Amino acid sequence: MTLLAVHDLAAARGGIRAVEGVSFTLDPGEALILRGPNGIGKTTLLRCVAGLQPAAGGRIEMTEDSVAYAAHADGLKAALTVTENLRFWARIFGGESVDQALAAMDLTALADRPAAALSAGQKRRLGLARLMVTGRPLWVLDEPTVSLDAVSVQRFAEAVRTHLAQGSAALMATHIDLGLEEARVLDLTPYRARPGRSGRPAGFNEAFA
Template sequence: MVLTVSDLAVARGGAPVLEGLSFSVAPGEALVLRGPNGIGKTTLLRTLAGLQPPIAGTVNFPEDTGAYASHADGIKAQLTVTENLAFWADVHGADLVDSVFEAFDLVDLRDRFAGTLSAGQKRRLGLARLGVIGRDVLFLDEPTVSLDGFSVKMFASWLRDTHLALGGIAVIATHIDLGLDAPELDLTPFKAAPDARGGSDEAFL
Protein backbone atom coordinates (compact mmCIF):
# COMPACT_ATOMS: atom_id res chain seq x y z
CA MET A 1 0.00 0.00 0.00
CA VAL A 2 1.55 3.26 -1.21
CA LEU A 3 -0.02 6.67 -1.71
CA THR A 4 1.14 7.96 -5.10
CA VAL A 5 0.40 11.42 -6.47
CA SER A 6 1.36 12.30 -10.04
CA ASP A 7 1.33 15.76 -11.68
CA LEU A 8 -1.67 16.82 -9.60
CA ALA A 9 -3.48 20.14 -10.04
CA VAL A 10 -6.28 21.19 -7.69
CA ALA A 11 -8.85 23.98 -7.57
CA ARG A 12 -10.89 25.82 -4.96
CA GLY A 13 -14.28 27.14 -6.00
CA GLY A 14 -13.37 26.61 -9.64
CA ALA A 15 -10.09 28.58 -9.38
CA PRO A 16 -6.82 26.63 -9.74
CA VAL A 17 -4.66 26.92 -6.62
CA LEU A 18 -1.92 24.27 -6.92
CA GLU A 19 -0.38 22.45 -9.88
CA GLY A 20 2.44 20.05 -10.77
CA LEU A 21 2.43 18.10 -7.50
CA SER A 22 4.06 14.67 -7.51
CA PHE A 23 5.05 12.62 -4.45
CA SER A 24 4.63 9.25 -2.80
CA VAL A 25 4.21 8.15 0.80
CA ALA A 26 5.02 4.58 1.79
CA PRO A 27 3.57 2.49 4.64
CA GLY A 28 4.79 3.70 8.00
CA GLU A 29 5.55 7.17 6.67
CA ALA A 30 4.04 10.62 7.09
CA LEU A 31 4.26 13.75 4.95
CA VAL A 32 3.83 17.21 6.48
CA LEU A 33 2.39 19.93 4.26
CA ARG A 34 3.71 23.43 4.80
CA GLY A 35 2.86 26.81 3.35
CA PRO A 36 1.15 30.10 4.22
CA ASN A 37 -2.56 30.39 4.91
CA GLY A 38 -4.56 30.21 1.70
CA ILE A 39 -1.92 28.35 -0.29
CA GLY A 40 -4.24 25.36 -0.76
CA LYS A 41 -3.42 22.82 1.96
CA THR A 42 -7.06 22.06 2.74
CA THR A 43 -7.97 21.91 -0.94
CA LEU A 44 -5.12 19.48 -1.57
CA LEU A 45 -6.12 17.24 1.34
CA ARG A 46 -9.76 17.18 0.21
CA THR A 47 -8.67 16.25 -3.29
CA LEU A 48 -6.32 13.52 -2.07
CA ALA A 49 -9.16 12.09 0.02
CA GLY A 50 -11.49 12.02 -2.99
CA LEU A 51 -13.89 14.66 -1.67
CA GLN A 52 -13.45 16.83 -4.75
CA PRO A 53 -12.04 16.12 -8.21
CA PRO A 54 -8.60 17.27 -9.38
CA ILE A 55 -8.10 19.46 -12.42
CA ALA A 56 -5.37 17.16 -13.66
CA GLY A 57 -3.14 14.34 -12.51
CA THR A 58 -3.82 11.24 -10.46
CA VAL A 59 -4.06 10.11 -6.85
CA ASN A 60 -3.64 6.41 -6.19
CA PHE A 61 -4.01 4.36 -3.00
CA PRO A 62 -6.10 1.29 -2.18
CA GLU A 63 -9.84 1.90 -2.33
CA ASP A 64 -11.72 2.37 0.95
CA THR A 65 -8.54 2.80 3.00
CA GLY A 66 -8.53 6.61 3.36
CA ALA A 67 -10.07 9.00 5.88
CA TYR A 68 -10.15 12.80 6.00
CA ALA A 69 -10.24 14.69 9.30
CA SER A 70 -10.88 18.44 9.20
CA HIS A 71 -11.35 21.16 11.80
CA ALA A 72 -14.83 19.81 12.57
CA ASP A 73 -14.88 17.30 15.41
CA GLY A 74 -17.71 15.24 13.92
CA ILE A 75 -19.29 14.36 17.26
CA LYS A 76 -22.91 14.17 18.42
CA ALA A 77 -23.47 16.42 21.43
CA GLN A 78 -26.39 14.38 22.77
CA LEU A 79 -24.36 11.17 22.95
CA THR A 80 -21.76 10.25 25.55
CA VAL A 81 -18.09 9.89 24.70
CA THR A 82 -18.46 6.10 24.61
CA GLU A 83 -21.60 6.27 22.48
CA ASN A 84 -19.90 8.57 19.98
CA LEU A 85 -16.97 6.23 19.52
CA ALA A 86 -19.23 3.17 19.45
CA PHE A 87 -21.23 4.83 16.66
CA TRP A 88 -18.14 5.32 14.50
CA ALA A 89 -16.85 1.84 15.27
CA ASP A 90 -20.20 0.38 14.21
CA VAL A 91 -20.28 2.40 10.98
CA HIS A 92 -16.88 0.98 10.01
CA GLY A 93 -17.51 -2.54 11.32
CA ALA A 94 -14.77 -2.23 13.93
CA ASP A 95 -14.46 -3.05 17.61
CA LEU A 96 -14.27 -0.31 20.21
CA VAL A 97 -11.26 -1.18 22.37
CA ASP A 98 -10.18 0.32 25.68
CA SER A 99 -6.81 1.39 24.30
CA VAL A 100 -8.52 4.18 22.32
CA PHE A 101 -9.80 5.81 25.51
CA GLU A 102 -6.33 5.60 27.02
CA ALA A 103 -4.52 6.91 23.93
CA PHE A 104 -6.67 10.06 23.79
CA ASP A 105 -7.04 10.63 27.56
CA LEU A 106 -10.77 9.89 27.55
CA VAL A 107 -10.93 7.24 30.27
CA ASP A 108 -12.46 9.57 32.86
CA LEU A 109 -14.84 11.05 30.28
CA ARG A 110 -16.45 7.85 29.03
CA ASP A 111 -19.92 8.65 30.40
CA ARG A 112 -19.88 12.42 29.80
CA PHE A 113 -22.20 13.82 27.16
CA ALA A 114 -20.11 15.21 24.32
CA GLY A 115 -21.98 18.52 24.48
CA THR A 116 -20.62 19.17 27.97
CA LEU A 117 -16.96 18.76 27.01
CA SER A 118 -14.45 21.59 26.67
CA ALA A 119 -13.13 22.52 23.23
CA GLY A 120 -9.94 20.53 23.82
CA GLN A 121 -11.83 17.49 25.10
CA LYS A 122 -14.13 17.58 22.08
CA ARG A 123 -11.10 17.72 19.84
CA ARG A 124 -9.57 14.67 21.53
CA LEU A 125 -12.84 12.82 21.08
CA GLY A 126 -12.97 13.83 17.43
CA LEU A 127 -9.43 12.59 16.88
CA ALA A 128 -10.17 9.37 18.78
CA ARG A 129 -12.45 8.46 15.86
CA LEU A 130 -9.27 7.84 13.90
CA GLY A 131 -8.39 5.14 16.40
CA VAL A 132 -11.59 3.18 15.83
CA ILE A 133 -12.35 3.43 12.10
CA GLY A 134 -9.42 1.29 10.96
CA ARG A 135 -8.39 3.39 7.95
CA ASP A 136 -4.78 3.11 6.81
CA VAL A 137 -4.37 6.41 4.95
CA LEU A 138 -5.14 9.52 6.98
CA PHE A 139 -5.49 13.03 5.55
CA LEU A 140 -5.29 15.40 8.53
CA ASP A 141 -6.10 19.11 8.32
CA GLU A 142 -4.67 20.97 11.36
CA PRO A 143 -5.47 18.07 13.70
CA THR A 144 -4.15 19.78 16.84
CA VAL A 145 -6.47 22.81 16.80
CA SER A 146 -7.77 23.52 20.36
CA LEU A 147 -5.29 21.08 21.94
CA ASP A 148 -2.93 22.05 24.75
CA GLY A 149 0.74 21.04 24.71
CA PHE A 150 0.16 17.79 26.60
CA SER A 151 -2.62 16.72 24.23
CA VAL A 152 -0.53 17.59 21.17
CA LYS A 153 2.22 15.27 22.40
CA MET A 154 -0.34 12.57 23.17
CA PHE A 155 -1.81 12.75 19.67
CA ALA A 156 1.65 12.75 18.09
CA SER A 157 2.53 9.69 20.15
CA TRP A 158 -0.55 7.84 18.92
CA LEU A 159 0.17 8.85 15.33
CA ARG A 160 3.81 7.76 15.53
CA ASP A 161 3.68 4.73 17.82
CA THR A 162 0.36 3.24 16.74
CA HIS A 163 -0.84 4.39 13.33
CA LEU A 164 2.52 4.71 11.56
CA ALA A 165 4.15 1.89 13.51
CA LEU A 166 1.46 -0.47 12.22
CA GLY A 167 2.16 0.52 8.61
CA GLY A 168 -0.31 3.38 8.24
CA ILE A 169 0.19 6.51 6.16
CA ALA A 170 -0.52 10.13 7.10
CA VAL A 171 -0.53 13.38 5.15
CA ILE A 172 -0.79 16.28 7.58
CA ALA A 173 -1.33 20.01 7.18
CA THR A 174 -0.08 21.65 10.35
CA HIS A 175 1.85 24.64 11.65
CA ILE A 176 2.75 22.69 14.81
CA ASP A 177 5.87 20.60 15.22
CA LEU A 178 4.54 17.12 16.02
CA GLY A 179 8.01 15.71 16.57
CA LEU A 180 7.62 13.22 13.72
CA ASP A 181 10.55 11.99 11.69
CA ALA A 182 8.78 12.99 8.51
CA PRO A 183 9.66 14.97 5.39
CA GLU A 184 8.00 18.33 4.77
CA LEU A 185 6.52 19.51 1.49
CA ASP A 186 6.39 23.29 1.01
CA LEU A 187 3.47 23.98 -1.32
CA THR A 188 4.59 27.51 -2.21
CA PRO A 189 6.51 26.50 -5.38
CA PHE A 190 3.40 24.70 -6.65
CA LYS A 191 1.08 27.69 -6.52
CA ALA A 192 -0.92 27.79 -9.74
CA ALA A 193 -0.08 30.50 -12.25
CA PRO A 194 -2.51 33.46 -12.24
CA ASP A 195 -3.64 32.55 -15.75
CA ALA A 196 -4.01 28.82 -15.07
CA ARG A 197 -7.00 27.41 -16.91
CA GLY A 198 -9.79 25.17 -15.78
CA GLY A 199 -11.14 24.13 -12.46
CA SER A 200 -14.12 22.13 -11.41
CA ASP A 201 -17.25 23.91 -10.29
CA GLU A 202 -17.65 21.85 -7.14
CA ALA A 203 -19.08 23.43 -4.02
CA PHE A 204 -16.25 24.03 -1.59
CA LEU A 205 -17.24 22.85 1.88
Protein backbone atom coordinates in the same frame (compact mmCIF):
# COMPACT_ATOMS: atom_id res chain seq x y z
CA MET B 1 3.24 -1.53 -1.13
CA THR B 2 2.52 2.16 -1.68
CA LEU B 3 -0.54 3.40 0.24
CA LEU B 4 -0.87 6.69 -1.65
CA ALA B 5 0.59 7.96 -4.91
CA VAL B 6 -0.13 11.50 -6.10
CA HIS B 7 0.92 12.30 -9.68
CA ASP B 8 1.12 15.85 -11.08
CA LEU B 9 -1.91 16.86 -8.99
CA ALA B 10 -3.70 20.17 -9.48
CA ALA B 11 -6.19 21.29 -6.84
CA ALA B 12 -8.65 24.16 -7.25
CA ARG B 13 -10.66 26.38 -4.94
CA GLY B 14 -13.60 28.42 -6.22
CA GLY B 15 -12.91 27.34 -9.78
CA ILE B 16 -9.34 28.68 -9.68
CA ARG B 17 -6.31 26.43 -9.36
CA ALA B 18 -4.48 26.82 -6.06
CA VAL B 19 -1.61 24.37 -6.59
CA GLU B 20 -0.49 22.26 -9.53
CA GLY B 21 2.21 19.78 -10.42
CA VAL B 22 2.26 18.16 -6.96
CA SER B 23 3.65 14.62 -6.82
CA PHE B 24 4.54 12.39 -3.87
CA THR B 25 4.09 8.89 -2.51
CA LEU B 26 3.39 7.48 0.94
CA ASP B 27 4.48 3.96 1.85
CA PRO B 28 3.62 2.02 5.02
CA GLY B 29 5.19 3.67 8.05
CA GLU B 30 5.58 7.07 6.38
CA ALA B 31 4.17 10.50 7.24
CA LEU B 32 4.15 13.63 5.10
CA ILE B 33 3.51 17.12 6.46
CA LEU B 34 2.27 19.82 4.10
CA ARG B 35 3.54 23.32 4.75
CA GLY B 36 3.07 26.71 3.16
CA PRO B 37 1.42 30.09 3.81
CA ASN B 38 -2.29 30.46 4.50
CA GLY B 39 -4.31 30.11 1.33
CA ILE B 40 -1.66 28.17 -0.59
CA GLY B 41 -4.02 25.21 -1.04
CA LYS B 42 -3.16 22.72 1.73
CA THR B 43 -6.80 22.11 2.70
CA THR B 44 -7.87 21.93 -0.94
CA LEU B 45 -5.23 19.31 -1.71
CA LEU B 46 -6.21 17.25 1.33
CA ARG B 47 -9.88 17.35 0.29
CA CYS B 48 -8.90 16.00 -3.12
CA VAL B 49 -6.96 13.13 -1.57
CA ALA B 50 -9.87 12.38 0.79
CA GLY B 51 -12.27 12.22 -2.16
CA LEU B 52 -14.34 15.21 -1.07
CA GLN B 53 -13.73 17.13 -4.29
CA PRO B 54 -12.31 16.21 -7.70
CA ALA B 55 -8.78 17.11 -8.63
CA ALA B 56 -8.36 19.76 -11.32
CA GLY B 57 -5.61 17.71 -12.93
CA GLY B 58 -3.28 14.77 -12.40
CA ARG B 59 -4.27 11.59 -10.63
CA ILE B 60 -4.43 10.00 -7.18
CA GLU B 61 -3.82 6.29 -6.66
CA MET B 62 -4.74 4.42 -3.49
CA THR B 63 -6.71 1.45 -2.30
CA GLU B 64 -10.46 2.01 -2.13
CA ASP B 65 -11.81 2.86 1.34
CA SER B 66 -8.36 3.38 2.80
CA VAL B 67 -8.73 6.98 4.04
CA ALA B 68 -9.84 8.36 7.40
CA TYR B 69 -10.20 12.15 7.16
CA ALA B 70 -10.24 14.71 9.98
CA ALA B 71 -10.63 18.43 9.39
CA HIS B 72 -11.82 21.41 11.44
CA ALA B 73 -15.23 19.84 12.19
CA ASP B 74 -14.88 17.06 14.75
CA GLY B 75 -17.69 14.88 13.37
CA LEU B 76 -19.36 14.38 16.74
CA LYS B 77 -22.96 13.74 17.74
CA ALA B 78 -23.64 16.14 20.61
CA ALA B 79 -26.30 14.02 22.34
CA LEU B 80 -24.12 10.91 22.50
CA THR B 81 -21.50 10.29 25.16
CA VAL B 82 -17.81 10.08 24.39
CA THR B 83 -17.97 6.27 24.32
CA GLU B 84 -21.17 6.21 22.28
CA ASN B 85 -19.62 8.50 19.67
CA LEU B 86 -16.61 6.22 19.29
CA ARG B 87 -18.76 3.09 19.18
CA PHE B 88 -20.91 4.69 16.49
CA TRP B 89 -17.87 5.34 14.29
CA ALA B 90 -16.40 1.91 15.07
CA ARG B 91 -19.61 0.29 13.81
CA ILE B 92 -19.66 2.49 10.70
CA PHE B 93 -16.10 1.50 9.76
CA GLY B 94 -16.16 -2.04 11.09
CA GLY B 95 -13.65 -1.22 13.83
CA GLU B 96 -13.16 -2.94 17.13
CA SER B 97 -12.94 -1.92 20.81
CA VAL B 98 -12.86 1.80 21.59
CA ASP B 99 -10.93 1.40 24.85
CA GLN B 100 -7.52 1.91 23.27
CA ALA B 101 -8.66 5.11 21.54
CA LEU B 102 -10.12 6.44 24.81
CA ALA B 103 -6.84 5.83 26.61
CA ALA B 104 -4.66 7.19 23.81
CA MET B 105 -6.37 10.59 23.87
CA ASP B 106 -6.89 10.68 27.66
CA LEU B 107 -10.66 10.37 27.41
CA THR B 108 -11.31 7.42 29.74
CA ALA B 109 -12.43 9.65 32.62
CA LEU B 110 -14.83 11.42 30.24
CA ALA B 111 -16.23 8.22 28.71
CA ASP B 112 -19.80 8.81 29.93
CA ARG B 113 -19.93 12.57 29.35
CA PRO B 114 -22.12 13.83 26.48
CA ALA B 115 -20.12 15.37 23.66
CA ALA B 116 -22.13 18.57 24.05
CA ALA B 117 -20.62 19.03 27.52
CA LEU B 118 -17.00 18.79 26.37
CA SER B 119 -14.61 21.72 26.04
CA ALA B 120 -13.22 22.64 22.63
CA GLY B 121 -9.99 20.78 23.37
CA GLN B 122 -11.83 17.70 24.61
CA LYS B 123 -13.99 17.66 21.49
CA ARG B 124 -10.88 17.84 19.37
CA ARG B 125 -9.34 14.91 21.25
CA LEU B 126 -12.52 12.91 20.73
CA GLY B 127 -12.53 13.79 17.04
CA LEU B 128 -8.97 12.52 16.73
CA ALA B 129 -9.76 9.39 18.75
CA ARG B 130 -12.38 8.68 16.09
CA LEU B 131 -9.54 8.07 13.61
CA MET B 132 -8.22 5.24 15.75
CA VAL B 133 -11.43 3.20 15.58
CA THR B 134 -11.84 3.39 11.80
CA GLY B 135 -9.20 0.80 10.97
CA ARG B 136 -8.24 2.88 7.92
CA PRO B 137 -4.51 2.78 7.04
CA LEU B 138 -4.23 6.33 5.66
CA TRP B 139 -4.96 9.28 7.95
CA VAL B 140 -5.53 12.59 6.15
CA LEU B 141 -5.46 15.42 8.69
CA ASP B 142 -6.11 19.14 8.30
CA GLU B 143 -4.65 21.16 11.22
CA PRO B 144 -5.31 18.31 13.70
CA THR B 145 -3.86 20.12 16.73
CA VAL B 146 -6.29 23.07 16.73
CA SER B 147 -7.60 23.67 20.31
CA LEU B 148 -5.14 21.16 21.81
CA ASP B 149 -2.86 22.04 24.72
CA ALA B 150 0.80 21.03 24.68
CA VAL B 151 0.22 17.73 26.51
CA SER B 152 -2.57 16.75 24.13
CA VAL B 153 -0.41 17.62 21.12
CA GLN B 154 2.18 15.15 22.38
CA ARG B 155 -0.52 12.52 22.93
CA PHE B 156 -1.66 12.99 19.37
CA ALA B 157 1.92 12.77 18.07
CA GLU B 158 2.35 9.49 19.93
CA ALA B 159 -0.89 8.19 18.41
CA VAL B 160 0.50 9.02 14.96
CA ARG B 161 3.75 7.18 15.79
CA THR B 162 1.76 4.11 16.84
CA HIS B 163 -0.28 4.33 13.64
CA LEU B 164 2.89 4.46 11.52
CA ALA B 165 4.49 1.61 13.45
CA GLN B 166 1.52 -0.55 12.50
CA GLY B 167 2.37 -0.15 8.83
CA SER B 168 -0.02 2.70 8.13
CA ALA B 169 0.60 6.27 6.90
CA ALA B 170 -0.41 9.88 7.57
CA LEU B 171 -0.75 12.98 5.41
CA MET B 172 -1.32 16.19 7.31
CA ALA B 173 -1.25 19.96 7.12
CA THR B 174 0.03 21.58 10.29
CA HIS B 175 2.20 24.50 11.37
CA ILE B 176 2.99 22.76 14.68
CA ASP B 177 6.20 20.82 15.17
CA LEU B 178 4.96 17.40 16.26
CA GLY B 179 8.45 16.04 16.83
CA LEU B 180 7.90 13.28 14.29
CA GLU B 181 11.43 12.59 13.14
CA GLU B 182 10.11 10.06 10.64
CA ALA B 183 7.92 12.63 8.87
CA ARG B 184 8.88 14.28 5.60
CA VAL B 185 7.90 17.89 4.88
CA LEU B 186 6.55 19.17 1.57
CA ASP B 187 6.38 22.95 1.13
CA LEU B 188 3.62 23.73 -1.38
CA THR B 189 4.91 27.23 -2.14
CA PRO B 190 6.81 26.17 -5.31
CA TYR B 191 3.60 24.52 -6.57
CA ARG B 192 1.44 27.65 -6.41
CA ALA B 193 -0.60 27.78 -9.62
CA ARG B 194 -0.13 30.58 -12.09
CA PRO B 195 -2.77 33.33 -11.62
CA GLY B 196 -6.04 32.90 -13.48
CA ARG B 197 -5.74 29.23 -14.34
CA SER B 198 -9.12 27.48 -14.33
CA GLY B 199 -9.52 24.55 -11.99
CA ARG B 200 -12.84 23.07 -13.10
CA PRO B 201 -12.47 19.53 -14.43
CA ALA B 202 -14.60 18.62 -17.43
CA GLY B 203 -18.24 18.07 -16.48
CA PHE B 204 -17.71 19.37 -12.92
CA ASN B 205 -20.64 21.27 -11.38
CA GLU B 206 -19.28 23.32 -8.48
CA ALA B 207 -22.74 23.53 -6.92
CA PHE B 208 -22.28 19.93 -5.82
CA ALA B 209 -18.70 20.26 -4.49
